[in-house]
Amino acid sequence: xxxxxxxxxxxxxxxxxxxxxxxxxxxxxxxxxxxxxxxxxxxxxxxxxxxxxxxxxxxxxxxxxxxxxxxxxxxxxxxxxxxxxxxxxxxxxxxxxxxxxxxxxxxxxxxxxxxxxxxxxxxxxxxxxxxxxxxxxxxxxxxxxxxxxxxxxxxxxxxxxxxxxxxxxxxxxxxxxxxxxxxxxxxxxxxxxxxxxxxxxxxxxxxxxxxxxxxxxxxxxxxxxxxxxxxxxxxxxxxxxxxxxxxxxxxxxxxxxxxxxxxxxxxxxxxxxxxxxxxxxxxxxxxxxxxxxxxxxxxxxxxxxxxxxxxxxxxxxxxxxxxxxxxxxxxxxxxxxxxxxxxxxxxxxxxxxxxxxxxxxxxxxxxxxxxxxxxxxxxxxxxxxxxxxxxxxxxxxxxxxxxxxxxxxxxxxxxxxxxxxxxxxxxxxxxxxxxxxxxxxxxxxxxxxxxxxxxxxxxxxxxxxxxxxxxxxxxxxxxxxxxxxxxxxxxxxxxxxxxxxxxxxxxxxxxxxxxxxxxxxxxxxxxxxxxxxxxxxxxxxxxxxxxxxxxxxxxxxxxxxxxxxxxxxxxxxxxxxxxxxxxxxxxxxxxxxxxxxxxxxxxxxx
Numbered sequence: 164x165x166x167x168x169x170x171x172x173x174x175x176x177x178x179x180x181x182x183x184x185x186x187x188x189x190x191x192x193x194x195x196x197x198x199x200x201x202x203x204x205x206x207x208x209x210x211x212x213x214x215x216x217x218x219x220x221x222x223x224x225x226x227x228x229x230x231x232x233x234x235x236x237x238x239x240x241x242x243x244x245x246x247x248x249x250x251x252x253x254x255x256x257x258x259x260x261x262x263x264x265x266x267x268x269x270x271x272x273x274x275x276x277x278x279x280x281x282x283x284x285x286x287x288x289x290x291x292x293x294x295x296x297x298x299x300x301x302x303x304x305x306x307x308x309x310x311x312x313x314x315x316x317x318x319x320x321x322x323x324x325x326x327x328x329x330x331x332x333x334x335x336x337x338x339x340x341x342x343x344x345x346x347x348x349x350x351x352x353x354x355x356x357x358x359x360x361x362x363x364x365x366x367x368x369x370x371x372x373x374x375x376x377x378x379x380x381x382x383x384x385x386x387x388x389x390x391x392x393x394x395x396x397x398x399x400x401x402x403x404x405x406x407x408x409x410x411x412x413x414x415x416x417x418x419x420x421x422x423x424x425x426x427x428x429x430x431x432x433x434x435x436x437x438x439x440x441x442x443x444x445x446x447x448x449x450x451x452x453x454x455x456x457x458x459x460x461x462x463x464x465x466x467x468x469x470x471x472x473x474x475x476x477x478x479x480x481x482x483x484x485x486x487x488x489x490x491x492x493x494x495x496x497x498x499x500x501x502x503x504x505x506x507x508x509x510x511x512x513x514x515x516x517x518x519x520x521x522x523x524x525x526x527x528x529x530x531x532x533x534x535x536x537x538x539x540x541x542x543x544x545x546x547x548x549x550x551x552x553x554x555x556x557x558x559x560x561x562x563x564x565x566x567x568x569x570x571x572x573x574x575x576x577x578x579x580x581x582x583x584x585x586x587x588x589x590x591x592x593x594x595x596x597x598x599x600x601x602x603x604x605x606x607x608x609x610x611x612x613x614x615x616x617x618x619x620x621x622x623x624x625x626x627x628x629x630x631x632x633x634x635x636x637x638x639x640x641x642x643x644x645x646x647x648x649x650x651x652x653x654x655x656x657x658x659x660x661x662x663x664x665x666x667x668x669x670x671x672x673x674x675x676x677x678x679x680x681x682x683x684x685x686x687x688x689x690x691x692x693x694x695x696x697x698x699x700x701x702x703x704x705x706x707x708x709x710x711x712x713x714x715x716x717x718x719x720x721x722x723x724x725x726x727x728x729x730x731x732x733x734x735x736x737x738x739x740x741x742x743x744x745x746x747x748x749x750x751x752x753x754x755x756x757x758x759x760x761x762x763x764x765x766x767x768x769x
Contacts, residue, residue: 164250164262164274164277164282164285164286165246165250166282166315166318166320167279167282167283167285167286167311167315167320168207168246168249168250168286168289169207169246169318170286170311170314170315170317170318170320171286171287171289171310171311171314171315172207172210172286172289173206173207174314174317174318176206176207176242176246177242179206205233206233207245207246207249208232208233208234208236208237208245209230209232209233210233210249210253211232211233211236211245211248211249211252212228212231212232212233212235212236213232213368214249214252214253214368214370215232215252215368215369215370215581216228216232216368216369216370216581250262250274251263253289254292255268255269255285255288255289255292256288256292256293256295256296257269257292257296257298262274262285265285265288266281266285268337269281269284269285269297269298269336269337270334270335270336270337271337278334279315279321279325279329280328280329280332280333280334281334283308283311283312283315283329284297284304284305284308284311284333284334286311287304287307287308287310287311288304288307290307295307297333297336298336301333301336305333308329308330309330312326312329312330313326346379346382346383346386347377347379347382347383347386347419347420349419349420349421349422349433349435350375350377350382350416350419350420350574352421352433353419353433353435353436353574354373354375354574354575357574357575358371358373358575358578361587369580369581370580370581371578371579371580371581372578372579372580372583373575373577373578374575374576374577374578374579375416375574375575375576376410376413376415376416376417376573376574376575376576377416377417377418377419377574378417378418381408381417381418381689381690382417382418382419382420384418384686384689384690385406385408385418385419385420385686386420386424388406388682388685388686388689389404389405389406389420389422389423389658389682390404390423390424390427392404392660392679392681392682393423393427393660394423396660396668396678398669399668399669400662400666400667400668400669401660401661401662401668401678402423402427402428402429402662402663403422403423403427403428403429403430403432403434403660403661403662403663404420404422404423404434404658404659404660404661404679404682405420405421405422405433405434405435405553405658405659405660406418406420406435406656406657406658406659406682406683406686407419407420407435407553407554407557407656407657407658408557408654408655408656408657408686408690409557409558409561409572409654409655409656410653410654410655411560411561411562411564411565411570411650411652411653411654411655412565412570412652412653413570413573414558414561414569414570414571414572414573414591414593415573415574415576416572416573416574417654417690418656418686419435419554419574420435421433421434421435421436422434422663428662428663428664429662429663429664430663432663434553434659434661434663435552435553435554436552436553436554437552437553437663438532438550438551438552439550439551439552439553439639439643439644439646439659439661440547440548440549440550440551440639440640440643440644441547441550441551441556441637441639441644441646442546442547442636442637442638442639442644442645442646443504443506443509443546443547443635443636443637443638444547444556444635444636444637444646444647444648445525445544445545445546445547445549445551445637446501446504446509446545446546446547446635446637447559447560447563447605447635447648448521448524448525448528448530448545448559449509449512449513449516449521449544449545450497450501450509450512450605450608451524451528451563451597451601451602451605452516452520452521452523452524453497453512453513453515453516454601454604454605454718455524455597455598455601456516456520457718457720457721458512458515458516459497459512459515459516459728460497460715460717460718460721460722460723460724461496461497461498461604461607461608461715461716461717462496462497462498462708462715462717462723462724463496463497463724463726463728464494464495464496464497464724464725464726464727464728464733465494465495465496465497465500465508465511465512465727465728465729466493466494466507466508466511466727466728466729466730466731467486467491467492467493467494467495467500467505467507467508468491468493468507468729469483469491470483470484470507470510470511470729471483471484472484472510472542475541475542475543482541482542482543484506484507484510484542485506486505486506486507487504487506487618487638488617488618491507492505492617494727494729494731494733495508495617497512497728498607498608498611498614498715499614499617500512501608501609501614502608502609502611502613502614502615503614503615503616503617503618503619504618504635504636504637505617505618506546508728508729509545509546510542510545510546511728511729512545512728513542513544513545514542515728518537518540518541518542518544519537521544521545522537522540522544524596524597525551525559527596528558528559528562528569528596528597529555529558529559529562529569529571529572529596530551530555530556530559531555532549532550532551532552532555533549533551547637547639548639548640553646553657553658553659554572554657556646556648556657557572557648557655557656557657558571558572559648560635560648560649560650560655560657561650561655562596562597562602563597563602563605563606563633563650564606564633564650564651564652564654564655565652566599566602566603566699566702567595567596567597567598567599567601567602568593568594568595568596569593569594569595569596570591570593571591571592571593573589573591575587575589576588576589577589598704599702599704600702600703600704600705600716600718600719601718603699603701603702603705603716604705604716604718605633606633606699607716608633609633609634609635609649610631610632610633610634610698611713612625612626613713619676623676623680624676624680624681624683624684624685625649625676625680625684626684627684627687627688627691628688629691629696630651630687630691630694630696631651631696631697631698632649632650632651632687633649633650633651634647634648634649634650634680634683635647635648635649636676636679636680638678641667642661642667642668642669643661643662643665643666643667643668644659644661645659645660645661645668645678645679646658646659646660646679647679647680647682647683649683649687651691651697651698652697652698652699653694653697654687654690654691654694656683656686656687656690658679658682658683658686659679660678660679660682701716704718704719705717705718705719706718706719706721706722708722708723
């Protein structure tokens with residue numbers, strides 16, 4: 164490869180100065196005569212200087228700088244070091260920067276295994292790697308290869324027989340797009356967007372060294388599982404999926420998969436960042452707010468029965484809240500309503516605590532998409548009617564996983580310049596967004612399988628054997644989005660499945676269990692393998708009550724109540740299980756008449 168590049172790019176590389184005036188004059192004359200820029204006048208040291216330090220500007224000043232950088236590099240580095248650095252940094256097309264990446268991309272081998280046929284083809288790509296891409300324009304790439312082979316013959320690097328053999332047959336290529344070179348394309352795109360926003364469009368030529376938080380093994384597992392899940396859901400018109408994992412103790416991203424792959428429908432869109440309806444997942448903010456404001460406890464009885472609001476429906480008319488199951492559970496403890504993701508109780512809790520308060524909690528926990536005035540949002544807010552990106556819902560879950568302290572999502576840890584000097588080091592500011600006692604109560608509710616029996620049954624993918632986990636799922640209107648976020652003290656994972664074009668999935672087989680919960684479960688099993696189970700110690704500020712072997716927790720100064728949210732009272736029961744039908748004296752209307760604005764009215768599902 165060294166011989167091929169030197170022969171075609173800078174045949175006097177080993178002996179001549181970095182600044183070759185005769186070469187510049189010859190190339191300039193050729194370009195003027197042929198009205199082109201086909202003749203490169205830059206030596207390899209100059210090209211390396213351009214790659215590392217300059218932007219793509221063809222001005223005279225630019226050329227002078229290129230020459231000066233080439234001189235400086237030649238003075239400080241050996242020719243061998245310059246050539247090695249050049250081959251490691253030059254772009255070969257197809258997203259492959261450096262010779263190792265190019266060898267893997269085009270031939271599926273390491274750079275050290277390249278033969279003369281492969282090396283001469285790659286060396287020929289350098290002037291115009293996009294136009295000469297052998298996957299798309301093999302004929303042009305082979306024509307350029309002929310020039311490389313001729314140059315190598317003149318240099319004495321190939322015999323006549325070797326040259327003839329190369330020109331007789333093109334080297335076999337890998338299948339286009341089959342290279343495993345970029346194992347984290349969605350994450351890399353996110354990092355590149357961050358770099359461009361911080362350093363401008365020329366960041367690629369600044370010689371930056373970027374350290375990220377990604378765990379390549381976990382990310383590869385996530386990609387395989389997302390691709391597999393989407394393939395298995397094809398019969399239900401599922402074409403896209405996404406997964407993001409963080410360490411809640413730091414906010415560091417461990418896995419970031421935005422789609423099922425470039426070949427899948429919508430696979431070029433990063434669904435980690437695309438706002439989607441979170442469905443019942445949004446109830447995290449509603450119940451966290453109500454518990455914080457002491458509007459409810461985890462055992463507050465809430466009526467699940469027919470419930471219609473005077474406004475908020477189609478055309479500003481009545482809004483009837485519908486439960487996913489199509490029937491009502493009666494009076495249930497708040498923890499059962501939350502764990503089973505029952506819609507009517509969630510609306511009642513939201514109206515009691517106040518939509519502006521729920522919005523404040525969501526925004527404080529990192530949701531940035533809810534930017535309209537508070538009056539613009541109606542009761543369906545708690546059912547996830549308003550789009551939020553997956554990574555922001557995962558970040559909110561991370562705050563609960565970290566006992567109420569939010570560490571902002573971070574994926575670029577450090578950036579050094581071409582001299583090795585650190586010019587950026589991540590130092591996000593952690594902040595408390597929920598109290599430790601409230602976080603503990605929410606985590607307890609969402610980790611109890613007994614709180615999910617009505618909607619999900621027992622021993623579902625929401626349970627990870629050998630580990631205590633909390634999880635909340637959601638499904639949006641017409642099964643357009645199916646999402647989940649779940650966590651342990653050391654890992655939070657959010658995922659989504661659906662269609663990037665917003666078309667609905669076939670709901671008969673897609674719900675909070677069969678869709679993304681299975682994907683979430685399988686990833687958690689892989690990620691937690693060999694990890695010791697851990698959970699949170701009970702914090703101060705709580706009192707407890709034992710019921711049928713389970714401990715319920717109350718903020719100090721609060722306790723069990725028999726007053727039903729929705730109207731009526733219940734007789735205290737030793738069982739935490741919900742009654743099978745409404746109590747004898749509940750009201751079918753909310754205890755206070757809310758003012759609702761017209762909003763989307765989804766049928767949010769577990």
